Amino acid sequence: MGRRPPVRRPRTRVPFHRRDPLKRLNVGLLVVAFVLSLFAGRLVQLQTIESGKYTAQAMRQRLQTIDLPAVRGGITDAQGHPLAITVEARAIFADPFVIKPERRQAIVNALAPTLGLDPAGLMKLLSKQKSRFVYLAHGVRPDQARLITSWKFLGIGTLPEYRREYPNNSLGAGVIGFVNGEGDGAAGLEQSMNGVLSGRAGWQRVEISPTGQHIPMGEDQKRPSVPGTGVRLTLMxxxxxxxxxxxxxxxxxxxxxxxxxxxxxxxxxxxxxxxxxxxxxxxxxxxxxxxxxxxxxxxxxxxxxxxxxxxxxxxxxxxxxxxxxxxxxxxxxxxxxxxxxxxxxxxxxxxxxxxxxxxxxxxxxxxxxxxxxxxxxxxxxxxxxxxxxxxxxxxxxxxxxxxxxxxxxxxxxxxxxxxxxxxxxxxxxxxxxxxxxxxxxxxxxxxxxxxxxxxxxxxxxxxxxxxxxxxxxxxxxxxxxxxxxxxxxxxxxxxxxxxxxxxxxxxxxxxxxxxxxxxxxxxxxxxxxxxxxxxxxxxxxxxxxxxxxxxxxxxxxxxxxxxxxxxxxxxxxxxxxxxxxxxxxxxxxxxxx
CATH class of the missing domain: 3.40.710.10 (DD-peptidase/beta-lactamase superfamily)
Incomplete structure (x- = not known):
């Protein structure tokens, strides 16, 4: 007689016991607490221990110093007729940080011929991405400045300043001289009496937003300029x-x-x-x-x-x-x-x-x-x-x-x-x-x-x-x-x-x-x-x-x-x-x- 096949006994199942939900919640809370403690520590570090450093760094990024030129003293003849005068003008500046690279060439193409600037030099100034303020031109006539402002280039602005003019053109040039592009006397009386005529320039520190705008309620320090002294000559x-x-x-x-x-x-x-x-x-x-x-x-x-x-x-x-x-x-x-x-x-x-x-x-x-x-x-x-x-x-x-x-x-x-x-x-x-x-x-x-x-x-x-x-x-x-x-x-x-x-x-x-x-x-x-x-x-x-x-x-x-x-x-x-x-x-x- 044949052998009977072995009888397979069913495997005993071990029941799965879920952990205690309270324990799991406690573990999760501990992890969250740990992460939050890291954030809190970092916040404490930033806001207390290193707050001064980062505050100063942020302020430096926003704070810009603007020159406040002095009104140069006039030169007249013995009867008070003007020989050298100071008139209103504008300075053109740029905030390269906010100028997009793809817009630089368009700005150069517009400003260079208008201001008589070297295109390559202008492009170099506009490419200083880490800079928030660079002068592009001084002594620009107000009508030219208004034209530039009307173009509404982001990152290009104007500031008030002064320009030297000689209403009689070449009359007495060998004596009077002239003022150079930096505003300093470079020949004649304009040079030798520069200290008397020039006065003392001032400055203003203002906060600039990331879009290049002046923050009205921000930091604002100012030292006013002192006008120069006029000179009356014996010439007639x-x-x-x-x-x-x-x-x-x-x-x-x-x-x-x-x-x-x-x-x-x-x-x-x-x-x-x-x-x-x-x-x-x-x-x-x-x-x-x-x-x-x-x-x-x-x-x-x-x-x-x-x-x-x-x-x-x-x-x-x-x-x-x-x-x-x-x-x-x-x-x-x-x-x-x-x-x-x-x-x-x-x-x-x-x-x-x-x-x-x-x-x-x-x-x-x-x-x-x-x-x-x-x-x-x-x-x-x-x-x-x-x-x-x-x-x-x-x-x-x-x-x-x-x-x-x-x-x-x-x-x-x-x-x-x-x-x-x-x-x-x-x-x-x-x-x-x-x-x-x-x-x-x-x-x-x-x-x-x-x-x-x-x-x-x-x-x-x-x-x-x-x-x-x-x-x-x-x-x-x-x-x-x-x-x-x-x-x-x-x-x-x-x-x-x-x-x-x-x-x-x-x-x-x-x-x-x-x-x-x-x-x-x-x-x-x-x-x-x-x-x-x-x-x-x-x-x-x-x-x-x-x-x-x-x-x-x-x-x-x-x-x-x-x-x-x-x-x-x-x-x-x-x-x-x-x-x-x-x-x-x-x-x-x-x-x-």
């Missing part, structure tokens, strides 16, 4: 305009390298006009040659030539016993040691008075007269008249000129020095020489600043200029009488005569040193004329200098004297100075016998 706008027009015209007519005109009151030392050519427009100075940005009336030196003979005349009359009628036999050339000296024109020996020597501007006659004084006496007189010393005008880069002490003179230096060569001056120094003679031998230091204008338009006068008796009044009067002979038909400058007025003056024609050889060959000439009127009651001095005229005559009596006549005539009329009506002295040119 109408005289300045005439002087500048005349010198510009003559520079063009003669092909001269440059030219200057000075009008001065000899009694007060005030400079009434200081014109130079070629000039530039300070409103658009970047379009002009940088060489024109200087103040040539004090920065450029030149050899005065025969206009310097009046100083030798003063020296020989005060210290050498020479009188206007002292006779000299004057050849057209003379040799001193191994060096020849000659007059500007060939002539037979002439029997001239010292007045005649001055009227005919004889180099040889001046040398003969100077033999009566020592080199030290000549040097001391030159120094007394201001040679080799700065005038002290508040203009940058003034040169003192060149006047070596006698110990450094070579054996023959004293002779060209006597007739105005081998020494150099600036234009204001030479004008001051003639002002001293016109003022009875009293040298009044040249002045350009009438005073300053402060808060509430309060005017403060400048200190009175220094005064010094250089030569006696009698000597000054004699020299003045002799200088009237220069403008007679027998003198070198009849073209300087003004109908109805007595005019005293002196021509100058000096050689210019050629830098290539250090010699006078091929260097050109300096043509000049300096004089005053009315000669018997001097109230105005006018000095004209032309450097290297190439067309027409290069002599002072031909190139410079006509400019003197035109400017002096205008000055006499505008200053309402009538003719004195007196008769001029009879200048004895030739000696008897």
């Amino acid at each position: 706008r109408d005289l300045q305009f005439k002087a500048q027009a005349e010198i510009e015209k003559q520079v063009r007519a003669t092909g001269a390298r440059s030219g200057t005109v000075i009008v001065m009151d000899p009694r007060t030392g005030k400079l009434l006009a200081m014109a130079s050519a070629p000039g530039y427009d300070p409103n658009d100075y970047t379009r002009s040659n940088q060489n024109r940005w200087n103040s040539p009336l004090v920065q450029d030196s030149y050899e005065p030539g025969s206009t310097g003979k009046v100083v030798t005349a003063a020296a020989v009359m005060e210290k050498g016993g020479i009188r206007p009628d002292t006779p000299f036999t004057v050849p057209d050339r003379i040799r001193k040691y191994d060096r020849p000296f000659n007059d500007s024109h060939r002539h037979a020996p002439e029997r001239l008075t010292f007045a005649g020597v001055l009227a005919k501007s004889s180099n040889v006659g001046t040398i003969l007269a100077s033999d009566g004084i020592s080199s030290q006496q000549l040097y001391q007189t030159l120094r007394a008249f201001g040679f080799g010393q700065k005038t002290g005008l508040p203009l940058p880069g003034e040169t003192a000129g060149l006047l070596k002490p006698p110990a450094q003179w070579s054996g023959t230096d004293r002779y060209p020095i006597a007739f105005g060569q081998t020494v150099s001056v600036n234009a204001v120094q030479m004008a001051s020489v003639y002002a001293t003679i016109a003022n009875g031998g009293v040298r009044v230091a040249p002045s350009l600043i009438e005073g300053t204008v402060g808060e509430n338009d309060k005017f403060t006068s400048a200190a009175a200029p220094a005064r010094k008796q250089v030569i006696s009044a009698a000597t000054a009067r004699q020299i003045s009488d002799m200088l009237e002979g220069v403008t007679t038909p027998e003198g070198t400058a009849p073209k300087a005569r003004i109908p109805g007025y007595r005019v005293a003056g002196k021509t100058g024609t000096a050689d210019i040193v050629n830098p290539r050889c250090g010699c006078y060959e091929g260097g050109g000439h300096t043509a000049s004329f300096a004089g005053f009127a009315p000669a018997d009651d001097p109230q105005l001095v006018v000095q004209v200098v032309l450097q290297a005229p190439r067309r027409g005559s290069h002599y002072g009596g031909e190139a410079a004297a006509p400019v003197f006549k035109n400017v002096m005539s205008f000055a006499l009329q505008t200053q309402k100075i009538p003719p004195t009506g007196s008769e001029p002295p009879i200048t004895k040119i030739y000696a008897g016998g």
